[in-house]
Amino acid sequence: MTSTHAFWLAGREATGEDTFDVTSPWDGRLVGKVSVPTDAQVEEAVAAAYAVRDEFAATPAHVRAAVLDHVSRRLAERTEEIARLISAENGKPLKWARGEVGRAVSVFRFAAEEARRFNGGEAQRLDTDLGGQGRLALTRRFPKGVVLGIAPFNFPLNLCAHKVAPAIAAGAPIILKPAPATPLSGLVIGELLAETELPAGSWSILPVANDKMPALVQDERLPVISFTGSEKVGYAIMDSVPRKHCTLELGGNGAAVVLADWASDEDLDWAANRIATFSNYQGGQSCISVQRVIADASVYDRLLPRIVAAVEAQVTGDPSDDTTDVGPLVSEDAAKRVETWVQEAVDAGAALLTGGKCDGASYAPTVLADVPADVTLSCEEVFGPVLTVQKVNGEAEAFAAVNDSKYGLQAGVFTHDLQTAFRAHRALEVGGVVVGDVPSYRADQMPYGGVKQSGVGREGVRFAMEDYTYERVMVLTGLAL
Numbered sequence: 001m002t003s004t005h006a007f008w009l010a011g012r013e014a015t016g017e018d019t020f021d022v023t024s025p026w027d028g029r030l031v032g033k034v035s036v037p038t039d040a041q042v043e044e045a046v047a048a049a050y051a052v053r054d055e056f057a058a059t060p061a062h063v064r065a066a067v068l069d070h071v072s073r074r075l076a077e078r079t080e081e082i083a084r085l086i087s088a089e090n091g092k093p094l095k096w097a098r099g100e101v102g103r104a105v106s107v108f109r110f111a112a113e114e115a116r117r118f119n120g121g122e123a124q125r126l127d128t129d130l131g132g133q134g135r136l137a138l139t140r141r142f143p144k145g146v147v148l149g150i151a152p153f154n155f156p157l158n159l160c161a162h163k164v165a166p167a168i169a170a171g172a173p174i175i176l177k178p179a180p181a182t183p184l185s186g187l188v189i190g191e192l193l194a195e196t197e198l199p200a201g202s203w204s205i206l207p208v209a210n211d212k213m214p215a216l217v218q219d220e221r222l223p224v225i226s227f228t229g230s231e232k233v234g235y236a237i238m239d240s241v242p243r244k245h246c247t248l249e250l251g252g253n254g255a256a257v258v259l260a261d262w263a264s265d266e267d268l269d270w271a272a273n274r275i276a277t278f279s280n281y282q283g284g285q286s287c288i289s290v291q292r293v294i295a296d297a298s299v300y301d302r303l304l305p306r307i308v309a310a311v312e313a314q315v316t317g318d319p320s321d322d323t324t325d326v327g328p329l330v331s332e333d334a335a336k337r338v339e340t341w342v343q344e345a346v347d348a349g350a351a352l353l354t355g356g357k358c359d360g361a362s363y364a365p366t367v368l369a370d371v372p373a374d375v376t377l378s379c380e381e382v383f384g385p386v387l388t389v390q391k392v393n394g395e396a397e398a399f400a401a402v403n404d405s406k407y408g409l410q411a412g413v414f415t416h417d418l419q420t421a422f423r424a425h426r427a428l429e430v431g432g433v434v435v436g437d438v439p440s441y442r443a444d445q446m447p448y449g450g451v452k453q454s455g456v457g458r459e460g461v462r463f464a465m466e467d468y469t470y471e472r473v474m475v476l477t478g479l480a481l
Helices: 039-051 053-057 061-077 079-090 094-117 158-170 184-193 210-218 231-240 265-284 297-312 332-347 394-403 418-427 461-468
Strands: 007-009 012-014 018-023 030-036 122-125 136-143 147-150 174-177 203-205 224-228 245-249 255-258 292-296 351-354 366-369 386-392 410-414 432-435 469-476
Touching: 007 030, 007 039, 007 184, 030 079, 030 184, 039 053, 039 174, 039 203, 039 210, 053 136, 061 079, 061 094, 061 158, 061 184, 079 094, 079 184, 094 158, 094 461, 136 461, 147 158, 147 210, 158 174, 158 184, 158 203, 158 224, 158 461, 174 210, 184 203, 210 231, 224 231, 224 461, 231 245, 245 461, 255 265, 255 394, 265 297, 265 386, 292 297, 292 394, 297 351, 297 366, 297 386, 332 366, 332 386, 386 394, 394 418, 410 418, 418 432, 461 469
Parallel strands: 147 174, 147 224, 174 203, 224 245, 255 292, 255 410, 292 386, 366 386, 410 432
Antiparallel strands: 007 012, 007 203, 018 030, 122 136, 136 469, 351 366
16 A cells, blocks of 8 residues: 555556555555656646547447446445545544445445436427527436546545546546545546556546646636535635636535424433434534534523533544544644644533543544634534534524535435425425435435535435536427427
8 A cells, every 4th residue: 555656647547756644544654655746747648648539439428438347346345445446535533434424335336327327318399489490409418528526535535526427427627635644545437447448548536736727617628516525615616717617615614403302211312312423423524414403492501412412422542444434634733723723612611421521543532512692613624533412492592503504415304204304305405405304314315505605506316417507409400399
């Protein structure tokens, strides 16, 4: 695992002049060295993708589907190896890393299925008015052009898959930039694509430094940008290229609402365990991890000790241990930032119920209550294993609390009442409402994205394909309809 990894330039292995180290956030050991593309190699990749865009768009659907099926199958065959690589470079506990590989397997399989059925065409009679007599409109979708995919560190395989698979399925060339902290998992996708016969130039995976990205973002040959990451960077990208199509999957501060009817001991045990698990999985480094619990006053006193006990039961430690639930954050700086935010809340009067301890890149699973509304922890995405719990009176106050945020990615609502579920779906200013569970549920085929400062556009294979393409209408004239 400590060899130098090549990158993928226009479908072939290549190396540059420099390398950088990828280290484990758990123990600092060297996981691998990665070769860095030169400026000339980046230009070669962009030029190749731009040159092949028409040829790739015309590739038969069965060819693209077969490629995607192949990648799905090969990921499944290499699950354990890739899971250990994810765990090593990211610090993700091995059991969660295996789950991530399984999700990527599904993403490529879903993309193969969509490649076969996408763009079937829609016929529309135009003779509904006299001027349209004998005319028929046929609408199909075509790629907007080369996609620039920019992936984050927290799901280093699956969020790369969510860029690459829909692009291939739609016939759009893609240049993928994996996160500098975790490039190795994304480069594995290149290994598997290289086993296929996609047109040369239709894909590149380039581990370039972040300071090289503005030039790529501005390049007119890359009309589509799909970015997953921070709110600050995402909106800076969109503001810098207002005439490009940008899909932005940004931050959140996911809320889990526990309403009065979720009141049995079984209900509260289930909610507490789900909340504890999904405020801490991935070390809390998920845009839809549970950051806020909003509990009705009628269940608050029974729910809170259950949450604290369930959080304290989370097993922390070495991510390579199969029993570990919570590993380190991506870096010591990330853990120190979380520590600072928690201390600010405590200094402002919040009650620290468990956790609050930092050890290198690790931060103990933490629960706070009575957190003031104006501290950073209440207003921003913590991206760490930290949970706040607040008491509210009734459904309306609970939903208002969810919406009292600049973010709007997903929310979970624990209720048994169908009418309440539909009211939540209407009232909550988020991209997704999960009823009877935490906001952290995501199926990779469903539309996924947010509102407000959580981004624009949607991922989920078919929905990303729609973002990467546009409708083009053809009008046929002189037909006997």
